[in-house]
Amino acid sequence: MKRYIAFLIVLTFFISIPLAVNADFKRTKIAVLDFDLKGSGFETEDMGAIVAEWFITAFVKDGRFDVIERGLLKKILNEQKLGMSGILDETTATKIGKLLGVKIIISGSVLKLQSILEINARIIDVETASIIAAENVKSSAAARLQDLVVQMSAKIIKNFPLEGYIVSRKTGKWRVSIDLGRIAGVKEGMEFIVYKEGQIIRHPKTKEILDVETIETGKIIITKVRDKISKADILKEVTPGAIKFGQMVKSLGPLTPIQQGATVDKALRTARSDRRSRRRAPAATFSEIMSLLKSSSPKEKIKGAQYTVKFFPTNSQLLQVAEEELLKGYEVRTRDRNHAEVMAWMCNVLGRSKQSQYKDTLQMVYKNAASRKVRKYAKKNYRLLR
Numbered sequence: 001m002k003r004y005i006a007f008l009i010v011l012t013f014f015i016s017i018p019l020a021v022n023a024d025f026k027r028t029k030i031a032v033l034d035f036d037l038k039g040s041g042f043e044t045e046d047m048g049a050i051v052a053e054w055f056i057t058a059f060v061k062d063g064r065f066d067v068i069e070r071g072l073l074k075k076i077l078n079e080q081k082l083g084m085s086g087i088l089d090e091t092t093a094t095k096i097g098k099l100l101g102v103k104i105i106i107s108g109s110v111l112k113l114q115s116i117l118e119i120n121a122r123i124i125d126v127e128t129a130s131i132i133a134a135e136n137v138k139s140s141a142a143a144r145l146q147d148l149v150v151q152m153s154a155k156i157i158k159n160f161p162l163e164g165y166i167v168s169r170k171t172g173k174w175r176v177s178i179d180l181g182r183i184a185g186v187k188e189g190m191e192f193i194v195y196k197e198g199q200i201i202r203h204p205k206t207k208e209i210l211d212v213e214t215i216e217t218g219k220i221i222i223t224k225v226r227d228k229i230s231k232a233d234i235l236k237e238v239t240p241g242a243i244k245f246g247q248m249v250k251s252l253g254p255l256t257p258i259q260q261g262a263t264v265d266k267a268l269r270t271a272r273s274d275r276r277s278r279r280r281a282p283a284a285t286f287s288e289i290m291s292l293l294k295s296s297s298p299k300e301k302i303k304g305a306q307y308t309v310k311f312f313p314t315n316s317q318l319l320q321v322a323e324e325e326l327l328k329g330y331e332v333r334t335r336d337r338n339h340a341e342v343m344a345w346m347c348n349v350l351g352r353s354k355q356s357q358y359k360d361t362l363q364m365v366y367k368n369a370a371s372r373k374v375r376k377y378a379k380k381n382y383r384l385l386r
Helices: 002-023 047-062 070-079 090-100 142-157 264-273 286-294 298-311 316-329 337-352 356-368 372-384
Strands: 028-032 036-038 065-067 104-113 116-125 130-139 163-169 175-178 191-202 209-225 230-237 248-251
Touching (some): 036 047, 047 070, 090 104, 356 372
Parallel strands (some): 028 104
Antiparallel strands (some): 104 116, 163 248
């Protein structure tokens, strides 16, 4: 019996090894061909190769793609007497895909007409040899072209949503974990829809499975990223507790960073103007929001609190900072109206979280705060948690 048990343990160990390996994130394998040049007067004859390099850099930085190295790509294509650039026909695309073991080929052209440069990119599915998406940008300044290529890459990346699973959720908590992390290209602020599979749709005659119904259960936003796993706050649920362990997630697109010269104020105004999306992914990092909450400037503290209420009402890290700031300042007696406004907003942050753990703090504040205004807002938000 002991030998039998030992055998089962060893067998289970060896069986689990490939399962663990298969659980690792698999990048989408792609190849980027040199872009074909059309027109005359290019600054360099290598412009097609330069544009391809810009695309490669953008895809590699994103983290979710395995890009064929240009040297290897050129060698294989030369051996097969295929060009590094140009628009591919069905036969060529399929042949290149099989040779390189890639699923997607990025191809396109750079067009110059007088002083205007235009880049056209096509995403080709190797299996079907069809163009599944196309993007283009124009510029009158070659120096700005690289920035435009990066923007175009972000648009192309949207055609490859990240897909994974909810791997943990504690009962009653508004935070979950997913099996995608930094290695997969996940970034703070990215949004994912959460869904489960429903009814199988079959052909009435052949009984062939045509599709599987997807039922959306909610939406989450990434708050903390590790190598192979990410933490996320729940933005919405179709019903309380609808998001559960084992359900699937799909990204809604890459995080858009703050543009140069933009402010948190501007990001807030832009989000408010979008009536259809109450909680759009913010354009600031968590460290920036925390800095606002901890700032010595009352105006910045208020901005940080507004930003938290609007975009991250259940984020535990930001809530902790808001609670600390409230506890440090609610008993301070001052004629500064800004101070009372700051404390009132910190009460709003805790109340809008809908988390009962902050009831004691708000109760203490509305009973002992130095300012009547702070007591009013503490009591108001305390009632939200009852």
